[in-house]
Amino acid sequence: MTTGWLNDLTGLARQVDGVTWAVITINLLLAIFARQLLRFTFSDQLDSRTFTRRVTVFRALNLLIVIAFVYTHFYAKGGASGPGFKLLAIVIILYLAWLASALAAWFILRRYGKRREANGKTRYSESYNSQLLTLFALVFIGIVTLITIIRLLGFNSLLEAGGVIGFIGVFLALTQASWAPDIFSGLIILNSDMLEEGDVIELRGSGNGGLVYKTKVFHTEILNLVNNHRIMIRNAAIRDQIIHNLSKFASARGLREVLRFKIGYDTPPAKVREFLAAAWQRVLEANIDGIEEQHEPEFGVGETGDHAVEWLVYYHTKAPDQLRRLKMELNEIFLRTAVDMGVSLATPLTHVVSNEA
Numbered sequence: 001m002t003t004g005w006l007n008d009l010t011g012l013a014r015q016v017d018g019v020t021w022a023v024i025t026i027n028l029l030l031a032i033f034a035r036q037l038l039r040f041t042f043s044d045q046l047d048s049r050t051f052t053r054r055v056t057v058f059r060a061l062n063l064l065i066v067i068a069f070v071y072t073h074f075y076a077k078g079g080a081s082g083p084g085f086k087l088l089a090i091v092i093i094l095y096l097a098w099l100a101s102a103l104a105a106w107f108i109l110r111r112y113g114k115r116r117e118a119n120g121k122t123r124y125s126e127s128y129n130s131q132l133l134t135l136f137a138l139v140f141i142g143i144v145t146l147i148t149i150i151r152l153l154g155f156n157s158l159l160e161a162g163g164v165i166g167f168i169g170v171f172l173a174l175t176q177a178s179w180a181p182d183i184f185s186g187l188i189i190l191n192s193d194m195l196e197e198g199d200v201i202e203l204r205g206s207g208n209g210g211l212v213y214k215t216k217v218f219h220t221e222i223l224n225l226v227n228n229h230r231i232m233i234r235n236a237a238i239r240d241q242i243i244h245n246l247s248k249f250a251s252a253r254g255l256r257e258v259l260r261f262k263i264g265y266d267t268p269p270a271k272v273r274e275f276l277a278a279a280w281q282r283v284l285e286a287n288i289d290g291i292e293e294q295h296e297p298e299f300g301v302g303e304t305g306d307h308a309v310e311w312l313v314y315y316h317t318k319a320p321d322q323l324r325r326l327k328m329e330l331n332e333i334f335l336r337t338a339v340d341m342g343v344s345l346a347t348p349l350t351h352v353v354s355n356e357a
Contacts, residue, residue: 023065023069024066024069024070027062027063027065027066028062028066030058030062031058031059031062031063031066034055034058034059034062035055037058038051038054038055038058061091061092061095064088064091064092064095065092065095068088068089068092086152086153089152090149090152090153093145093148093149093152094145097141097142097144097145100141101137101138101141104134104137104138104141105134105137105138108130108133108134108137109124109126109130109134110124111130112127112129112130112133113125113126113127113130114126114127114196114197116197116198125196125197125198125214126190126197126214126215126216127190128187128190128191131186131187131190131215131217132187135183135187135217146165146168150165179218181235181236182217182218182219182234182235182236183217183218183235185234185235185236185238185239186215186216186217186218186220186235188239189215189220189235189238189239190215194245194248195212195215195220195238195243195245196212196247197212197213197214197215198211198212198247199211199212199245199246199247199248200212200225200245200246200247200320200321200323201222201243201244201245201246201247202243202244202246203222203233203241203243204241204242204243209225209226209246209320209321209323209324210222210223210224210225210231211223211225211321213230215235218234218235219232219233219234219235220232220233220234220235220238225321225323225324226324246320246323247320249318253292253295253316254292254295254316254317254318255316255317255318255320256314256315256316257314257315257316257317257323257326257327258312258313258314258315259312259313259315259327259330259331259334260302260310260311260312261310261311261313261334261345262305262307262308262309262310262311262345262347263308263309263311263343263344263345264307264308264309264344264347265308265309267343267344269301271343272309272311272343273299274341275337275338275341275343276297276299276311276313276334277299278337278341279333279334279337279338280297280313282333282336282337283330283333286329286333288326288329288330289319289322290317290318290319290322290325290326291315291316291317291326292315292316292317292318295315295316297313297314297315298312298313298314298315299311299312299313300312300314307347308347313334315330
């Protein structure tokens, strides 16, 4: 009985040509080493749930291809047909198109993208050339995939194929207002070099700084440095508003930041300047990382209000991503110095509040 089973298995194996064995073997190897292979394409998402889901889908599709080939060559004597097999073939074609797109994007990014060194690791970011070439590659792969699926579904005549392509063209034309502005805006942002990955920006009305994490085809991801979360903004929406890029300095001194203190009129200006100078001397002694110590600070009056004088301290920094930490540390040093020198930072009351009825 065992010999008969082996003979049947040997007979089935002889029915399969070398190409089929190669396809089955390659897909089994891809399923086994899926995680290692996808690390190269999605190296920035190794610990995310999205990466794990992609690995699972990648392995499932490879196994699906193996099952399809085994069924076709071992069990379907006259060749597989029918809507179920066509649907399976379409899924496989879409999978191969996705795989080709991912590989093309990976190669183009490393050939034409911007290379950066950070914390001893090499990271590639999108450039104008890389995103444009990736877009052309995706369009080419999409057209080839579309034609293949049309042929597979049986639309062999020119009229039938033209009708399907025309329907898809009309659909894209009707929806172009939703995606075309973002694509072109993304290319313009990358080509202008005024907004790059790693830059710290301030959006109009937000008041908080954000780190540009990645500029994609349709949107840009920004990391909120204050609340520690991600913001997704359409590329077209970014071009429609004023963006303050804190990483693009107007001079070699760096970014000029300011500290504000409201001090009462009863404190003489000479005393205030002495307090500010003493506080800055403590800042230098503390050797705070991010402060451009070689540039002298500027002390002066910003506004003379009804209750107090607003004194300003301008300093320079080249670490815009550390502004929150810098301001907290500087404010604490100035507060301690004010307490030691007897300078009140509380806004004085110039009127009397009566609780009598």
